[in-house]
Amino acid sequence: MHKIAVLPGDGIGAEIVPQAVKVLDTISRKYGYKFSYTEGLIGGAAIDAVGKPLPEETLKLCQESEAILLGAVGGPKWDHLPVAMRPEAAALLPLRKALGLYANIRPAYLYPALAEASTLKREVVLGTDLVTIRELTGGLYFGEKKREKTATGEVAMDTLVYTTEEIERITRLAFEVARARRKKVTSVDKANVLESSRLWRETITRVHEEFPDVELEHMYVDNAAMQLVRRPTQFDVIVTENMFGDILTDQASMLTGSIGMLPSASIGGKVALYEPSHGSAPDIAGQNKANPLATILSAAMMLKYSFGYSEAAREIEQAVEKVLDLGYRTPDIMEEGKTLVDTVTMGDLVCRHLEDV
Known part of the structure; x- marks a missing residue:
């Protein structure tokens, strides 16, 4: 059983992270892998709930997990706070430091179907x-x-x-x-x-x-x-x-084509952290418009780097490519003649094609 800390964070984090978890569950059923998820508070959501951007309980959860799946942190709601309390400076940076995550790996791969985007x-x-x-x-x-x-x-x-x-x-x-x-x-x-x-x-x-x-x-x-x-x-x-x-x-x-396509992995310590490269996008939060593909591809990086499941990671990448080849697009990568879909539908489409890979 692989223990994964799930930190949705702020803004669209609560919408995109479940899509990545859904993809991991599809992989679990397909390959027989076992994943357990424990959710924690971080960023502005943690400030609102417990008064601090990186609660001790969240740091302990991360340290005791095998990998971390993070959504996004920050937003205008907390910009007035002093630097020592703002989500970006007081949550992400201390978390990276505490876990010894000295290297960020960020691929930028252009799917041919998005060349016009x-x-x-x-x-x-x-x-x-x-x-x-x-x-x-x-x-x-x-x-x-x-x-x-x-x-x-x-x-x-x-x-x-x-x-x-x-x-x-x-x-x-x-x-x-x-x-x-x-x-x-x-x-x-x-x-x-x-x-x-x-x-x-x-x-x-x-x-x-x-x-x-x-x-x-x-x-x-x-x-x-x-x-x-x-x-x-x-x-x-x-x-x-x-x-x-x-x-x-x-x-x-x-x-x-969009920052919504870029996954990332932060490694170096015992526990690695996986997150999309974009921010919390508060302007579209709660509207089911966010592109979940960067988060889904970050989950693929987790399978590869933390668990050694390279074949499963490749299958996720292939499923994403298939969905894009078929013309499905979230608003950030929408083009004329393509099919506009929402966050949840994009996640469903990747799962559906992952089962067929």
């Missing part, structure tokens, strides 16, 4: 298949933060810190992932300006000696942002630090 030209995006490995527990987000009064106003400081050890472990993961793909790593930094990036570049160059079969190239982050929209098919595996990865992965999401 991207905001870029079909000939530019067709064939996009890249993975970004983002360092997740260092950098500006976790460095010392300070604000001080001055004679003319205030000064604010955020400290960007990286150690050799942090860079080495994320680098090795990137090379290992590339070995199983097309054997190319693009390291993204800002070594022409930042000292932390110079250490990053020096370290990854040295670690590369352990992986002579993998090609390594270095790219400044501003150029990487441009190249992602200029020629995304040039990338295989991108490895970068926390803030650069946060920005570039959202940009990469548009290559696939």
Whole structure:
């Protein structure tokens, strides 16, 4: 019995997570796997219920589970709170830190059926298949933060810190992932300006000696942002630090037609966390409009990385592709001539075709 912590969170999280659970239940019936689900509070929902964004009970549940399925956190309702209480800063970041989740794996794969859904030209995006490995527990987000009064106003400081050890472990993961793909790593930094990036570049160059079969190239982050929209098919595996990865992965999401298509896995500790790359989308929450495919594909990543069920993970991916090939679309990826469906129906369709794969 695999124990899964289920954290719907805020906004559309309560709508998309059940669709992923439904898909996991279909896999369970098909293969005979056993999953148990325990739900926990996180984010704004936890603040409303118990007064804190990451309750001790939720952290304990996560630590005692084999994997975590997360929806989304945050929303305008809680934006007025101090940083130490806001869902994004006081729930997700501490959870990643407590579980030792130092690496975020975020694939950006364009399903051919969605080539017209991207905001870029079909000939530019067709064939996009890249993975970004983002360092997740260092950098500006976790460095010392300070604000001080001055004679003319205030000064604010955020400290960007990286150690050799942090860079080495994320680098090795990137090379290992590339070995199983097309054997190319693009390291993204800002070594022409930042000292932390110079250490990053020096370290990854040295670690590369352990992986002579993998090609390594270095790219400044501003150029990487441009190249992602200029020629995304040039990338295989991108490895970068926390803030650069946060920005570039959202940009990469548009290559696939919608951020609603991007799954992610945060790994490194005993328990891994799986979540869609998008936010809580409070503007459409409760309307059964959200795209559940990123969450469903995150569940597929869970089967692969946490449980070793790679065949079942591939079948979920194939079922998603089949549904898209048949022309079914949620509003975020809707095109002329396609069939508009809601959140629940999209989940049902994936389950139906999963049974036929």
